[in-house]
Amino acid sequence: MLKKSIVKSALAIIGVFLLASLFAGCSSGSEKSAAPAQPSGKQEVTVKVGAAVVPHAEILNFIKPKLKQDGINLEVVVLDDEGQLNPALANKQIDANYFQHVPYYESVAKEKGYNFAVAAKVHVEPIGFYSQKLKSKEELKEGATIAIPNNPSNEFRALALLQANGLIKLKDGIANFSATPRDIAENPKKLKFVEVEAAQLARSLPDVDGAIINTNFVLEAKIDPKSALFREDANSPYANDLFVRKGEENRPEIKKLTEVLTSADVKKFIQDKYGVAVVPAF
Structure with missing residues (x-):
């Protein structure tokens, strides 16, 4: 009889633990289903663009807040010597540069071994x-x-x-x-x-x-x-362009940058701020 009582007691204790585990599992499951999973935040991407001081860097700084909303941290890099902006792009120190027109690029590209592509035509500065x-x-x-x-x-x-x-x-x-x-x-x-x-x-x-x-x-x-x-008039072939390394034109962050850089808001900003000095090329 004593042995049977011990067995019954042991079984009862095990049953209590099993029920407790079952309820705990149900409670945990219900808590998870009650709080839907939050979407994971998209990681911010930094894009470095080398630029001349005026108007290039000013235009880029104007679009910074918009790009920030789209998950892009735009870092504007201004060098004392603009001649170093192409080497910086070639050496992957920056992701793009914005200071030159195609004739200038073509005049130095072969000698220096640059292999860049135009991502966007932005503006003309009539000489x-x-x-x-x-x-x-x-x-x-x-x-x-x-x-x-x-x-x-x-x-x-x-x-x-x-x-x-x-x-x-x-x-x-x-x-x-x-x-x-x-x-x-x-x-x-x-x-x-x-x-x-x-x-x-x-x-x-x-x-x-x-x-x-x-x-x-x-x-x-x-x-x-x-x-x-x-x-010069507005028909000048010397549009200042956004250049990137060839093959990187379709990087999502570059495409977004070009989209914002050639938007109606930027066109208005250029016209309002610079008048005849800078003419939108898009």
């Missing part, structure tokens, strides 16, 4: 002729000195602008957006040319009769772009 001494191009005297950019693509661009305004005539058959004063076929005013680093052209104005300056450097120097005696 213009500025002077602290003249009020109109008609005041240009024989033998006047004009400062022009010393890099191949912008040098051609400057000479082409002078040709479009009837001041010189270039030789026929010039290709690849490359020309120097040696390629001038006709120069009725016997104009003299000084080749200057593009970023230094604004500083050269007191020493020359005029200079042809890229608008980003005009803006940086706090010169009113409306003061240009003449400038």
Whole structure:
């Protein structure tokens, strides 16, 4: 009898534990089903874009909040020497750069071994002729000195602008957006040319009769772009583009960046902030 009582007691204890486990399991299961699983947050992606100070970095900073909402942390990288933005992209220090047009890129790509692609055309900065001494191009005297950019693509661009305004005539058959004063076929005013680093052209104005300056450097120097005696029109082929390494154009974060960078909001921002100095190219 004693043995049977012990067995019964043991079975009763085991039963209690089994029931407790069963209820605990039910309780746990019901708690899980009552609180639906939260969707896992998408991890933020950082995109580094190298840019010129004005207007490029300003435009990129304008779109930062929108990209943040889409899970992209845009890091704008500004270097003292813009010439290092292509090496930085080639060496994967940045994901894209935004400071150059296709003719400039093509003038350096082969020599440097760059293999980039245009992800988006963003804006044109109409290059213009500025002077602290003249009020109109008609005041240009024989033998006047004009400062022009010393890099191949912008040098051609400057000479082409002078040709479009009837001041010189270039030789026929010039290709690849490359020309120097040696390629001038006709120069009725016997104009003299000084080749200057593009970023230094604004500083050269007191020493020359005029200079042809890229608008980003005009803006940086706090010169009113409306003061240009003449400038390119909006049909210029020199659109400033967002460049990426070839094959990376379809990265989701790059596609989102280009989408926002060429949106109606950015077009309005450019028009409102820069007026004639910067023209949307999209």
